[in-house]
Amino acid sequence: MRLTRYFLPVLKENPAEAQIVSHRLMLRAGMIKQQAAGIYSWLPLGYKVLKRLEQIVHEEQIRAGHIPLLMPTLQPADLWRESGRYDDYGQEMLRIKDRHDRDMLYGPTNEEMITDIFRSHVESYKSLPLTLYHIQWKFRDEVRPRFGVMRGREFLMKDGYNFDLTREDALHAYNRHMVSYLRTYERMGLTAIPMRAASGPIGGDNTHEFLVLAKTGESEVFYDAKVPELKLGERAVDYDNRAEVAAICEEFTTLYARTDETHDEAAFAAQVPEERRMVGRGIEVGQIFYFGTKYSEAMGATVVTPDGSRVPVEMGSHGIGVSRLLGALIEANHDEKGIIWPEGVTPFHVGLVNLKQGDAATDAACAELYAALVAKGLDPLYDDREERAGAKFATMDLIGLPWRITVGPRGLASGMVELTCRRSGESEEMSPAAAVERVAAIYAGL
């Protein structure tokens, strides 16, 4: 993409309304625009990252054997009356009356609707196990929306629901979700720690939250210093292998890691040597629940078992806050100049800065480099504006592309361009062809 043909409305000033760095940087980098309290437009750069995150979530869910569908944003109130949550949910639920005065609501989550889909179409244990998920906009009418997309009202969430015959099967589904989530966050360049959590309005005993460590996190967290070092890495996972999946979960949840809601000071002291006892703050970016038959009993979602009897289906629900992940990513990856995207989620793979726009030789070299990058399957952003070098560098640093190639007449005279790493700030001179190869190799490894 050529910047002169793109829509990247960066701001020079720090917006007064933004209290945390991710909100400030998303506004300054032209990623979002607030349309009402807690409701945002995703401008092209923000939308591009959002789509990238969505894609990673889809890929990892499908890899785990989960099946995508899409439920609507609006739901009839009657479904929620069946589960008893219509009255319980309180003012966070956006209630709507349509033109025929029917009670509707903007879905804050989908346990009821997915249970309705299940009971309408599934009869037998033979159709199990089954995990359905969607990535859809939700609405929670927060009394005080703040922190940009971190606590918005209209937000994008992946929510998945498992249906199993037995508690044991459902706990395998729970574990499968935990592992698929670990891989999802790792691919995004995040360290998200599963922590035992309290259950809240979804219900259920077994539940873990995934927290990204960041100073601005809303939760206080207590953890063994060894926990953030755990990595899933490149290991292949057979999601049908219960023992293998369970062993990974054990590996990631045995060491002490809790939020303030479930923290136990005595256990912390007993289990963790003092020098490894860490207290910090975390941003919640996902949560998994096993809640058994809570919804299936209330809503009559039963299956015929091998012995011919009928039992309510065992369920759990599992969510990733996709839009809020952008905020968490920036909280965990920025410096005073701006955002630093991990390669796995960057909106463009590499920035191309022309130091002398209008100079025939420099323009030609940039055009050639651009074409060579595209030919390698890369998606570069070419700053072809007639601007000073300083302004171009400031924009690239602000929007946080992990790599930048700088092309100027002086370097070209000796056949060189400069490749700069956004995170380290280090630059290296090399030929244009070598720069293309280097950048291609970095992304080929992802």
Added chain:
Amino acid sequence: MRLTRYFLPVLKENPAEAQIVSHRLMLRAGMIKQQAAGIYSWLPLGYKVLKRLEQIVHEEQIRAGHIPLLMPTLQPADLWRESGRYDDYGQEMLRIKDRHDRDMLYGPTNEEMITDIFRSHVESYKSLPLTLYHIQWKFRDEVRPRFGVMRGREFLMKDGYNFDLTREDALHAYNRHMVSYLRTYERMGLTAIPMRAASGPIGGDNTHEFLVLAKTGESEVFYDAKVPELKLGERAVDYDNRAEVAAICEEFTTLYARTDETHDEAAFAAQVPEERRMVGRGIEVGQIFYFGTKYSEAMGATVVTPDGSRVPVEMGSHGIGVSRLLGALIEANHDEKGIIWPEGVTPFHVGLVNLKQGDAATDAACAELYAALVAKGLDPLYDDREERAGAKFATMDLIGLPWRITVGPRGLASGMVELTCRRSGESEEMSPAAAVERVAAIYAGL
């Protein structure tokens, strides 16, 4: 995908509520489930086609130089008060009050919001031309939703908005949209005819609707028999070349083609020889508008011109009904057995039917074929259920995959499988390797 691991709840009976064939077939093929009047869940098969259509729309918009972003579903009422449409829009607009009693609405379209984004960020003619679009769920509270996804209340629409300095520039954007839409529909296997239309609530003089011919269409259409034969085909289009783009528009809009709203019997008789005068019905699947400064004037969206003055920006808006396209596709592509997907939009590339599930040799041959198809980058659906051949064929015919490979012990004895074309019904015996090559070649050509 193995069918035993998928969620494909096909119905044996014709659902009583469905009045038209696309609605009936989408329900029977397990593509959608109604959750409230005019509000549907997209079950896995339906969601897969919807995503495919969305992808084609994105690719063709990006090819035309248009930039994706995403606006929220909910909008503040104040924006619509600025344009004057808050009162004009009537009961089709779903009006909502949030917990602080603020007036909101579920967006039925986005002229106001995109104009707000533009005026907040663009100052100068130097940022033009600019076309922004999104694909987002909309809501129109139809008094009598019907025909399944063809006239739903919550529906997925691509809406794009061009911003230009002059009327001439804006008309080029209009033409660019027309050509990109022609290519979009052709890739989906649809013949969509641009017809001059009346303007309706968006406003503007220049407007064309795109209609797919189908007996169940809501509009009566009058056209020259030569019009449906026009094809864009494989020709490369330079979207920056005004003359080239305008010439394509002329080619597709010169012959007579009008809806009942703009039909002129005298002109029809004068311009079209009697034997080519066709009267039929059509389904609207898109519409483009040039409306000049209607919204920019009302909302103060101006730019500084080269001479330093300020003018309201020239605009148009351009929509494709993405979710309704599924209905239109099925109306135009089905027979008494079920759906017949065009290759460009099919949810799975090929069906694989095992005639003797549980037989070691047949199972092994199917597993091998499946792996070979996947290795070619194809997405097969393998019916591995323990069902009679007749039931498997009926399911494949109902869900409409364009190609089917049938594997049975008798054929395998002579090293043969059967490749069947859904549309023609013709079958051919060949080796498994040849079947894989043939199917791969069909999709490689798309």
